[in-house]
Amino acid sequence: MQDVFIVSTEEEQFNLFYGNFRHLPIHFSWAKDLDSAIKYLELENPAFVFLISDDIDLLLNWVEKYNHLKIKIPFLCFTGYTHTKQSKELWAAGAIDIIFLPMNIKELEYTLKTLVIAIEVDKTPGLDIVEGRLEDFNLVHLIQTFEEGKKSGILLMEDGIKKGEVEFLNGQVVNAVYSNRDPLEAVTIMSAWKKGHFKAKQGKPTRRKRIALANQQVIMECLNYISIQEKLLNSLPTKNKMLFPSPLINFEELSPRDRNQLLSFKDGNTLEGVMEMFTGNLNQLLRKMDKWSEKKWLVEKTEYNAILKKMDAEENKSSFKRMLEKMFEKAKPSNDAGNFEAKYSYLEKTDVVQTVTKKSSQFKNYKRVGEFLNLVEEAE
Amino acid sequence: MIEVLEIPVFVTNPSFNEKYFGGYPQLSLPGYQNSQYITLELDKNSMVIIYLMEIKDSQINTALCDRIIPLSPFCMMLLDGETFVVNNFHEIYKERYESPLICIYPNKDSDFDLTYVKNVVIQNNKNLLIDFDPDDKQLLQSILAKALKHIFEL
Numbered sequence: 001m002q003d004v005f006i007v008s009t010e011e012e013q014f015n016l017f018y019g020n021f022r023h024l025p026i027h028f029s030w031a032k033d034l035d036s037a038i039k040y041l042e043l044e045n046p047a048f049v050f051l052i053s054d055d056i057d058l059l060l061n062w063v064e065k066y067n068h069l070k071i072k073i074p075f076l077c078f079t080g081y082t083h084t085k086q087s088k089e090l091w092a093a094g095a096i097d098i099i100f101l102p103m104n105i106k107e108l109e110y111t112l113k114t115l116v117i118a119i120e121v122d123k124t125p126g127l128d129i130v131e132g133r134l135e136d137f138n139l140v141h142l143i144q145t146f147e148e149g150k151k152s153g154i155l156l157m158e159d160g161i162k163k164g165e166v167e168f169l170n171g172q173v174v175n176a177v178y179s180n181r182d183p184l185e186a187v188t189i190m191s192a193w194k195k196g197h198f199k200a201k202q203g204k205p206t207r208r209k210r211i212a213l214a215n216q217q218v219i220m221e222c223l224n225y226i227s228i229q230e231k232l233l234n235s236l237p238t239k240n241k242m243l244f245p246s247p248l249i250n251f252e253e254l255s256p257r258d259r260n261q262l263l264s265f266k267d268g269n270t271l272e273g274v275m276e277m278f279t280g281n282l283n284q285l286l287r288k289m290d291k292w293s294e295k296k297w298l299v300e301k302t303e304y305n306a307i308l309k310k311m312d313a314e315e316n317k318s319s320f321k322r323m324l325e326k327m328f329e330k331a332k333p334s335n336d337a338g339n340f341e342a343k344y345s346y347l348e349k350t351d352v353v354q355t356v357t358k359k360s361s362q363f364k365n366y367k368r369v370g371e372f373l374n375l376v377e378e379a380e
Numbered sequence: 381m382i383e384v385l386e387i388p389v390f391v392t393n394p395s396f397n398e399k400y401f402g403g404y405p406q407l408s409l410p411g412y413q414n415s416q417y418i419t420l421e422l423d424k425n426s427m428v429i430i431y432l433m434e435i436k437d438s439q440i441n442t443a444l445c446d447r448i449i450p451l452s453p454f455c456m457m458l459l460d461g462e463t464f465v466v467n468n469f470h471e472i473y474k475e476r477y478e479s480p481l482i483c484i485y486p487n488k489d490s491d492f493d494l495t496y497v498k499n500v501v502i503q504n505n506k507n508l509l510i511d512f513d514p515d516d517k518q519l520l521q522s523i524l525a526k527a528l529k530h531i532f533e534l
Binding site: 220224360 | 383385410422423426428444446447449450451452453475476477478479518521522524525528529531532534
């Protein structure tokens with residue numbers, strides 16, 4: 001909240017601000033002339049003084065007196081139309097800005113926001129900057145650091161072309177921005193960034209609170225996201241292996257997003273290369289890729305060439321033979337299961353959704369259950 | 381090294397923590413309102429941690445549950461309180477988790493409607509319905525013995 005002291009002979013001018021801009025984080029006070037204002041300035045110590053008068057001579061008098069008294073509070077002058085010479089005098093006397101009234105309310109609001117509120121954010125004390133590499137401290141560590149120190153500020157994250165921000169208020173994560181993701185999702189995505197840089201700036205957050213979860217819950221979400229990502233990466237081919245989309249894929253049957261993602265492998269690409277350029281939720285992409293490699297939609301170079309060769313051979317068969325084969329295709333047992341599966345895999349969409357959200361049981365040590373059973377029975 | 385088994389128990393109302401498990405010392409789970417845990421030391425190397433977790437508006441606290449449930453041999457659901465809350469919870473649970481669900485219910489002073497549990501929940505062979513005596517001083521041990529036996533035999 002900023003305090004603004006209005007000096008104007010007309011109460012109407014005070015009402016203009018008080019009546020129209022109550023929703024802004026500004027508290028307005030009013031004095032009828034500069035002499036009465038001076039009494040209160042020391043007590044109230046406002047952030048700004050607005051000197052408002054249509055009479056330019058009165059305004060110049062006030063400014064002269066203001067400077068004579070060596071008041072250090074910055075001031076703005078509001079007046080009617082003035083000549084350039086008089087405006088120059090006001091500028092020379094140290095006015096931050098000269099605003100000509102009457103003015104459109106929206107325009108005036110914008111002026112207040114840029115001059116008064118924006119300056120408040122810039123003036124926040126302790127604007128310390130801390131920088132580092134994400135290899136050394138990931139977002140989870142950084143959240144804990146902010147929490148321990150109960151710090152407020154903005155954390156700027158950068159991983160190649162990907163850039164995001166996390167905002168803290170008294171150590172609590174309150175907002176995050178990354179691509180067009182929801183704030184919580186943005187935090188979880190950024191928590192998995194393992195290379196790049198971060199920059200922490202202390203100060204008040206500039207956006208409103210949009211993450212209601214406590215830090216511990218946010219960290220749990222992040223750890224969950226990271227562990228899922230690690231599992232998915234382990235199940236996929238190694239990061240630097242060149243992959244190609246299978247020539248058997250019918251791209252027309254795919255959703256535009258799937259099509260674009262698969263086409264990023266068109267001339268061969270590594271998982272690492274795709275990950276570097278991908279700006280969305282990486283886990284979603286990895287899940288899809290896991291499914292695609294299972295269905296043999298993403299194949300290695302040798303396999304890719306073999307499929308192409310087979311397709312060429314098919315093309316070169318006589319048209320009569322192909323027609324016969326097509327006619328008896330249904331009667332024939334499916335000897336090309338992979339091809340069939342690739343062709344109709346879009347029918348399994350519901351299963352894909354289920355496997356995406358379902359958490360499988362990772363408990364496998366049933367021997368330990370037996371041991372615990374014996375111990376519980378003994379204790380009974 | 382201490383071997384630990386972590387078992388989540390879902391309750392519809394935090395007051396049941398005291399009502400049924402008041403005989404065991406309970407500690408609150410930091411950061412999670414209305415969630416308590418009980419530790420049962422079976423011997424110097426083995427321990428069971430029971431997480432008493434409130435089902436809030438039949439929702440699952442995904443952050444915590446996603447960490448604990450997949451690593452647990454099974455989960456337990458206390459059948460007391462609003463029947464529809466428990467039934468809704470089961471619907472969400474079965475969509476999200478594969479771990480067996482052991483339903484426990486007090487064998488006296490309870491008017492909980494078991495129709496859904498008997499006809500739907502325990503139709504899955506992995507799940508089990510266990511009744512317990514609320515006055516039993518060794519309540520958790522007796523429930524655990526039955527539950528672990530069921531899981532071991534699966």
